[in-house]
Amino acid sequence: xxxxxxxxxxxxxxxxxxxxxxxxxxxxxxxxxxxxxxxxxxxxxxxxxxxxxxxxxxxxxxxxxxxxxxxxxxxxxxxxxxxxxxxxxxxxxxxxxxxxxxxxxxxxxxxxxxxxxxxxxxxxxxxxxxxxxxxxxxxxxxxxxxxxxxxxxxxxxxxxxxxxxxxxxxxxxxxxxxxxxxxxxxxxxxxxxxxxxxxxxxxxxxxxxxxxxxxxxxxxxxxxxxxxxxxxxxxxxxxxxxxxxxxxxxxxxxxxxxxxxxxxxxxxxxxxxxxxxxxxxxxxxxxxxxxxxxxxxxxxxxxxxxxxxxxxxxxxxxxxxxxxxxxxxxxxxxxxxxxxxxxxxxxxxxxxxxxxxxxxxxxxxxxxxxxxxxxxxxxxxxxxxxxxxxxxxxxxxxxxxxxxxxxxxxxxxxxxxxxxxxxxxxxxxxxxxxxxxxxxxxxxxxxxxxxxxxxxxxxxxxxxxxxxxxxxxxxxxxxxxxxxxxxxxxxxxxxxxxxxxxxxxxxxxxxxxxxxxxxxxxxxxx
Amino acid sequence: xxxxxxxxxxxxxxxxxxxxxxxxxxxxxxxxxxxxxxxxxxxxxxxxxxxxxxxxxxxxxxxxxxxxxxxxxxxxxxxxxxxxxxxxxxxxxxxxxxxxxxxxxxxxxxxxxxxxxxxxxxxxxxxxxxxxxxxxxxxxxxxxxxxxxxxxxxxxxxxxxxxxxxxxxxxxxxxxxxxxxxxxxxxxxxxxxxxxxxxxxxxxxxxxxxxxxxxxxxxxxxxxxxxxxxxxxxxxxxxxxxxxxxxxxxxxxxxxxxxxxxxxxxxxxxxxxxxxx
Numbered sequence: 037x038x039x040x041x042x043x044x045x046x047x048x049x050x051x052x053x054x055x056x057x058x059x060x061x062x063x064x065x066x067x068x069x070x071x072x073x074x075x076x077x078x079x080x081x082x083x084x085x086x087x088x089x090x091x092x093x094x095x096x097x098x099x100x101x102x103x104x105x106x107x108x109x110x111x112x113x114x115x116x117x118x119x120x121x122x123x124x125x126x127x128x129x130x131x132x133x134x135x136x137x138x139x140x141x142x143x144x145x146x147x148x149x150x151x152x153x154x155x156x157x158x159x160x161x162x163x164x165x166x167x168x169x170x171x172x173x174x175x176x177x178x179x180x181x182x183x184x185x186x187x188x189x190x191x192x193x194x195x196x197x198x199x200x201x202x203x204x205x206x207x208x209x210x211x212x213x214x215x216x217x218x219x220x221x222x223x224x225x226x227x228x229x230x231x232x233x234x235x236x237x238x239x240x241x242x243x244x245x246x247x248x249x250x251x252x253x254x255x256x257x258x259x260x261x262x263x264x265x266x267x268x269x270x271x272x273x274x275x276x277x278x279x280x281x282x283x284x285x286x287x288x289x290x291x292x293x294x295x296x297x298x299x300x301x302x303x304x305x306x307x308x309x310x311x312x313x314x315x316x317x318x319x320x321x322x323x324x325x326x327x328x329x330x331x332x333x334x335x336x337x338x339x340x341x342x343x344x345x346x347x348x349x350x351x352x353x354x355x356x357x358x359x360x361x362x363x364x365x366x367x368x369x370x371x372x373x374x375x376x377x378x379x380x381x382x383x384x385x386x387x388x389x390x391x392x393x394x395x396x397x398x399x400x401x402x403x404x405x406x407x408x409x410x411x412x413x414x415x416x417x418x419x420x421x422x423x424x425x426x427x428x429x430x431x432x433x434x435x436x437x438x439x440x441x442x443x444x445x446x447x448x449x450x451x452x453x454x455x456x457x458x459x460x461x462x463x464x465x466x467x468x469x470x471x472x473x474x475x476x477x478x479x480x481x482x483x484x485x486x487x488x489x490x491x492x493x494x495x496x497x498x499x500x501x502x503x504x505x506x507x508x509x510x511x512x513x514x515x516x517x518x519x520x521x522x523x524x525x526x527x528x529x530x531x532x533x534x535x536x537x538x539x540x541x542x543x544x545x546x547x548x549x550x551x552x553x554x555x556x557x558x559x560x561x562x
Numbered sequence: 563x564x565x566x567x568x569x570x571x572x573x574x575x576x577x578x579x580x581x582x583x584x585x586x587x588x589x590x591x592x593x594x595x596x597x598x599x600x601x602x603x604x605x606x607x608x609x610x611x612x613x614x615x616x617x618x619x620x621x622x623x624x625x626x627x628x629x630x631x632x633x634x635x636x637x638x639x640x641x642x643x644x645x646x647x648x649x650x651x652x653x654x655x656x657x658x659x660x661x662x663x664x665x666x667x668x669x670x671x672x673x674x675x676x677x678x679x680x681x682x683x684x685x686x687x688x689x690x691x692x693x694x695x696x697x698x699x700x701x702x703x704x705x706x707x708x709x710x711x712x713x714x715x716x717x718x719x720x721x722x723x724x725x726x727x728x729x730x731x732x733x734x735x736x737x738x739x740x741x742x743x744x745x746x747x748x749x750x751x752x753x754x755x756x757x758x759x760x761x762x763x764x765x766x767x768x769x770x771x772x773x774x775x776x777x778x779x780x781x782x783x784x785x786x787x788x789x790x791x792x793x794x795x796x797x798x799x800x801x802x803x804x805x806x807x808x809x810x811x812x813x814x815x816x817x818x819x820x821x822x823x824x825x826x827x828x829x830x831x832x833x834x835x836x837x838x839x
Contacts, residue, residue, distance in 0.1 A: 384731075387734075387735050389734060407737075408737065409737045411737075413737070415735075417732075417735045419728045419732060420728075421728045424727055426729055427751070430729075442733070442737055442739075442742060443737060
């Protein structure tokens with residue numbers, strides 16, 4: 037029905053859409069999601085053939101085929117035939133769309149070319165849930181929800197084949213939003229709709245397919261349910277994480293940096309946490325991965341850690357029977373279990389401090405045979421006992437540079453610079469006095485921050501945090517957990533968080549696993 | 563637990579006294595040749611009373627007792643420090659390695675130490691010395707060979723404790739090699755115990771050297787406080803013991819007391835239960 041091929045659009049020098057390709061089949065409701073400024077409205081305007089009318093310096097290339105007609109090259113006459121009759125749109129800026137001097141009734145009848153078909157208009161207003169006795173009201177007398185309903189009625193009254201819904205539910209309260217979603221769902225039955233929004237809740241409720249747009253190109257597309265339950269692109273995951281959802285207990289996390297759209301390489305690379313060199317140079321093509329299409333050089337969010345079939349026992353006591361777990365880049369997996377259930381043993385096995393009886397450990401899909409510098413550069417651990425985690429003979433500076441000293445990679449002055457950077461990242465002072473304090477001079481919270489700084493100074497990708505807050509009081513615990521959350525957002529750190537505290541687990545984790553009787557099971561709490 | 567030896571030393575008067583005495587004695591041994599006569603030179607003036615030329619008089623061979631006293635002190639200091647160092651070095655090397663490596667190596671070493679501790683070392687030392695009449699260097703080696711075991715045992719135990727500490731695990735998770743962990747963490751953490759072990763070994767070495775010289779089984783070529791006391795006792799019926807036996811006895815006691823005072827301090831540092839005792 038709608039086929040978009042190599043669509044690019046720009047305003048002067050500013051490219052907004054880049055080489056967009058997708059197809060919408062008859063009867064589909066496709067959601068296009070992305071932050072503000074990713075080109076959603078430009079796409080809608082292009083499909084409506086309104087782009088050049090909206091802005092004088094707009095340029096468009098590629099083709100938009102609607103039932104075989106290319107909208108990009110269509111004449112004004114052809115467009116007039118299609119617009120509103122075949123393709124209609126619910127515009128975003130409600131207040132600017134309705135003419136303040138014309139009543140609702142007349143506004144709708146304008147679309148019917150001035151034919152005042154009372155029955156049709158009343159019928160439509162009823163279908164969208166707009167009280168028909170208020171049809172003579174003027175736009176300024178209506179609430180936001182009512183205005184939106186009028187707009188929807190206007191879009192649907194000609195029974196078009198394709199409807200573009202540009203942010204139909206943003207800036208509405210939840211109750212109104214839900215009733216509108218119901219209305220749209222009913223009206224769209226048997227029709228094709230394109231839903232452009234950043235409101236993920238609406239996407240989940242309305243659409244079957246979702247396309248994620250960033251910097252004017254598709255980064256991921258597929259079935260809505262799949263994309264929400266298992267996002268593959270770091271940007272998609274970032275969007276889902278920043279959206280407050282009723283059944284998500286983890287603190288909100290944003291996407292690092294701000295949208296700045298680059299001309300070379302992957303559009304997302306300036307903000308991506310799993311960036312490699314190729315990402316800066318070549319634009320990744322949209323490839324099929326299972327059911328979803330994905331544009332990422334790394335094949336989506338990379339699995340950092342895979343633990344397979346690990347077993348361990350001490351004398352006659354079996355601690356781990358057959359433990360499996362995995363941690364992806366930028367996610368927090370919590371391992372929950374009572375004390376003595378083998379949580380720390382598993383962490384120590386992963387770190388190569390204890391030898392398991394059997395099983396394999398993979399880091400970034402490579403089997404670990406030897407625990408060497410390259411492993412420890414990518415994986416770090418925070419131990420449970422804060423007080424003894426730093427040698428009493430080392431001051432703050434020595435403690436933080438110790439990992440770099442061991443790796444012998446930098447000059448002393450560089451190491452001190454790095455140490456100061458990490459210390460400010462964990463919100464500690466970097467003045468001389470503080471750097472020369474010894475562990476026994478520091479409070480529990482400060483010492484824990486020093487320990488975190490030590491673990492971060494080698495820029496690991498995976499952090500194993502073994503009860504990092506169990507010895508801290510609640511207020512300091514809250515601060516440390518927030519700190520870890522922020523660092524994860526900034527660095528894309530994968531975290532294996534070990535705790536016995538369910539409350540903490542729910543607050544920090546993307547997934548919760550339970551270790552019981554030597555076996556890891558999924559905890560259904562989220 | 564963070565311990566500052568200097569801070570503890572500031573609070574402990576007797577340890578300060580020990581340190582002062584030891585320092586003075588050490589300085590004396592270094593500068594002794596500057597203001598003494600040749601201790602070996604014989605003269606016809608035998609068993610003379612103290613005078614301006616011979617501050618502590620002369621012995622039965624006409625040698626200057628004061629010069630011999632200072633050179634005897636030199637021997638004691640040399641033996642104590644070098645035997646102390648050598649024995650401690652052996653204790654640390656063997657103890658730390660056994661504790662850190664564990665397993666069969668540890669088992670074997672520990673059984674060797676046990677068997678050596680069972681044998682009374684003084685008797686063996688006397689027996690060997692009687693045969694080889696050791697000079698200073700071989701004496702130091704002999705004493706060291708029979709003094710590292712106790713220290714090694716303690717150090718091994720402590721190593722076992724320290725290697726389980728979280729900061730050692732942390733260092734391992736940074737990728738630290740064994741050598742780094744040993745030299746930067748375990749041995750520095752053992753500092754106080756190594757110090758105690760050194761002081762203990764040094765003190766016993768002084769005592770052993772003097773004792774063996776006293777019973778006449780060490781080399782006659784070296785001047786020793788033990789030999790001086792042995793010789794002085796032959797003339798106990800003359801008043802010479804006042805300036806011959808007494809000064810050498812006092813000198814030996816001073817060395818022993820100063821070592822003891824210092825090791826008491828270290829013991830208190832290591833074992834906080836002794837703090838208020």
